[in-house]
Each structure stands twice: as structure tokens, then as C-alpha cells.
Amino acid sequence: MAVAKVFKLVKRFDGLPKEDDFNLVEEELASPKEGEVLCKTIYLTVDPYMRVYVAALPLGITMIGEVLARVTESKSPDFKEGDLVASRQGWSSAFLATSDKLEKITHLPEGVPESLALGCLGMPGRTAYFGLLDVAGPVKSGETVLVNGAAGAVGTVVGQIAKIKGCRVIGYAGSDKKVEMLKSLGFDEAFNYKTVDLDESLSKAAPKGVNIYFDNVGGEFSDTVLTKHMCLFGRVPICGCISQYNKKGNEHGLFPYSEGKMLYGSILGKQLKVQGFIVTTFNDKKKEANEQLAEWLKEGKLKYKETVTEGFENTPKAFIGLLTGENFGKAVVKV
Incomplete structure (x- = not known):
């Protein structure tokens, strides 16, 4: 049975978020059932919109956000072990999801960091x-x-x-x-x-x-x-x-x-x-954008900048740093 580390939102933000607005817990994950996929998070993203959106959500939820993950076990015909996927599973080091909650990442040019799927190619x-x-x-x-x-x-x-x-x-x-x-x-x-x-x-x-x-x-x-x-x-x-x-x-x-x-x-x-x-709103044209951005990157017309924070436990620090302007380009956490 897999164990996931998860950050829960336990306090309402009062001005700038604080580290004790979140609580780090462990959750046991069951083996996937038919149509489900077990994934291990590689990177997760911190973004400004998170500061706004959680105001309407209940306390106790897993903090929201997109992750980039690797499939470790699959009971879905759409995904196999080793697939790279993106999902809006929030601040979790591993997760169980149905296949409709996952996006297979196939547009990354060879040799670029996988984290770009959460940045300039995401x-x-x-x-x-x-x-x-x-x-x-x-x-x-x-x-x-x-x-x-x-x-x-x-x-x-x-x-x-x-x-x-x-x-x-x-x-x-x-x-x-x-x-x-x-x-x-x-x-x-x-x-x-x-x-x-x-x-x-x-x-x-x-x-x-x-x-x-x-x-x-x-x-x-x-x-x-x-x-x-x-x-x-x-x-x-x-x-x-x-x-x-x-x-x-x-x-x-x-x-x-x-x-x-x-x-x-x-x-x-x-x-x-x-x-x-x-x-x-433009999800129906997501493929078009992904492919064009990837092409510009391959052609050298688009360059990327990243600020990478090491360690899942440092996710709140990365989020607070983003909101105080510490990041250069995309802010991600390497789990």
C-alpha cells in the first residue's frame, strides 16, 4: 500500500499566507481499481491564482494545484506504467486518480526538463x-x-x-x-x-x-x-x-x-x-498551443526560466516566495 504526503489547508489566509496555514499529513492509498491509476508526483507547481481560489473552498482540503507525475500502477487502458501525466491533484507526493483526471504529456521536446510541462509548455x-x-x-x-x-x-x-x-x-x-x-x-x-x-x-x-x-x-x-x-x-x-x-x-x-x-x-x-x-476557457485548443509552444522552444525562439525548490516539505515556502516575488520565471517544487 502506497503512502502519500499531503499538505492540508487548515487556516484562512490573513494577508500573506504563512507556513502554519498548512498541515503536512500522511495518507494511505489503496491499490487502483478498474479505471484507476496510481501516480508518484515528480514536480508540483505554485501559482498566484491559488491564493484567490482557496478562499471559496472548505478548510481541511488538500491544497490545490497542478502536479506532474509518473504512473506507477495502472488499471486503465489509457495509461501504462511509466507514462508522464499532469493532474490537478493538489499538493500531494502521490495520488490515486481515475483516468479522466489525468492528461498524458507527450509534447515535450527531447532533452528539456520535464518540469516545463508545468511552465512554458503547460x-x-x-x-x-x-x-x-x-x-x-x-x-x-x-x-x-x-x-x-x-x-x-x-x-x-x-x-x-x-x-x-x-x-x-x-x-x-x-x-x-x-x-x-x-x-x-x-x-x-x-x-x-x-x-x-x-x-x-x-x-x-x-x-x-x-x-x-x-x-x-x-x-x-x-x-x-x-x-x-x-x-x-x-x-x-x-x-x-x-x-x-x-x-x-x-x-x-x-x-x-x-x-x-x-x-x-x-x-x-x-x-x-x-x-x-x-x-x-480555451481548453478545446490546448493541443494547438502545446504544439506551437514546443515548436518555438525547439527553434530557439522561446526560452524558459525556472525557479526550482527542492523537497516536497518546502512547498509552502515556495508558495510564499512566489507571492513575495522571489521567483524568476516559473516556480516549481521538485518532489
Whole structure:
């Protein structure tokens, strides 16, 4: 009988999550029955959305999230021992699942880290792909694309796809080292939002305005961009609002913008398209995105950045570090 280590959510987040909001337990797993698969987790992902989604879930649940795992025993005709699979099983070192809860991973190019199936060749990569090309599309060569949270799992891919499409790309991140990383990925301009004036720096970097603003941050940053720097008919895909997630008294983290007085007037006057989106809306095109992202990676047009935390027991630390901006690119935990 297999034993799984599992992190349970035992407290509601009050501001920034804390390690004692989680409890590490062991659970015995039965042998798989017909149609079931037993898997051992290799990597798991920590993502900003987790901070928001668990607010509506009961305490005592296994902390949510996607994992990359290897099949160790199968009673399903769709999977065999050794298959690489992704599943939304949460923070667990092993798990038993029905075959419909598993996605077989077959699109990874030879020689790349398997963890990329949780990063640029997984959900974050698809978020960048669909948010830029479907929600903000059609993307035209020569347009100016602005990305905040640009050094994260989604932002790094957004900027690179925009460059592939011939755009001028401006990124904002939270440290000088992250700015250097963005420039190494091909961003035309990159700034540390903590040390520059947003209005002034963006006026110089995009004097004719921004065509596409890929928003991962929300808050005052977005007020400034939407009220002062968008072009006529600009597009604003809203992917996240991480600046609001950990605020006291805002346990749901669902306030993407502050009270910019001219916000709606700017949207109307500039005839902006402002659209929130969730990547799962595009699940019917998942294969298309996976294959195109993998092809760009093989061609050298798409580079990956990862922050890997070693040890399942350090998953809460990795999650908290993500929310305080410690990660460069995708944050994953190697189990």
C-alpha cells in the first residue's frame, strides 16, 4: 500500500499566507481499481491564482494545484506504467486518480526538463499564448506590448511571443536582476517598477502609447496605464491582479483596479477592449498551443526560466516566495 504526503489547508489566509496555514499529513492509498491509476508526483507547481481560489473552498482540503507525475500502477487502458501525466491533484507526493483526471504529456521536446510541462509548455505558457493571441489578437507586427509581472511564469512567455510576432515589448518587474533577465529574453525595454516612476518611464519607452497591455498586476499600475498610456483601440487582457491578493481585508483578492477617477472615461474615449480571461476557457485548443509552444522552444525562439525548490516539505515556502516575488520565471517544487 502506497503512502502519500499531503499538505492540508487548515487556516484562512490573513494577508500573506504563512507556513502554519498548512498541515503536512500522511495518507494511505489503496491499490487502483478498474479505471484507476496510481501516480508518484515528480514536480508540483505554485501559482498566484491559488491564493484567490482557496478562499471559496472548505478548510481541511488538500491544497490545490497542478502536479506532474509518473504512473506507477495502472488499471486503465489509457495509461501504462511509466507514462508522464499532469493532474490537478493538489499538493500531494502521490495520488490515486481515475483516468479522466489525468492528461498524458507527450509534447515535450527531447532533452528539456520535464518540469516545463508545468511552465512554458503547460498552463502558464498557454495562458500567455491565448491571452495575447486570442484575447488581445490579432497581434500586428510593429505594435507596442506592455507586460507587468513580466518576470513571472506567464509574463516571460507573453513578452517572447510578442517578439516572435514582431512587436516592441516593454516589461516591468520587481528587481534589477529581473530586469536583466527580461532583456536577455529579448524585451526591448525593461524597468524595475520599484525604482522608476511608471508614468515617466513609460512615456519615454512608448511615446506613441501602448497597443496591448497584458495585465498581471492590477492596482495603481493599471490605473496609470489605462488612463494615460493606451492607444486608440488598445486591448487589455486581464490575466491577474497580484498586487491585490495579499492585502488585509481583501481575502478574495478580486479588486484588479484601484479608484482611478478617469478609468472608465479612458476606456470609453480610447475605445479600449478590456477583457478578463481564464485559460481553461480555451481548453478545446490546448493541443494547438502545446504544439506551437514546443515548436518555438525547439527553434530557439522561446526560452524558459525556472525557479526550482527542492523537497516536497518546502512547498509552502515556495508558495510564499512566489507571492513575495522571489521567483524568476516559473516556480516549481521538485518532489
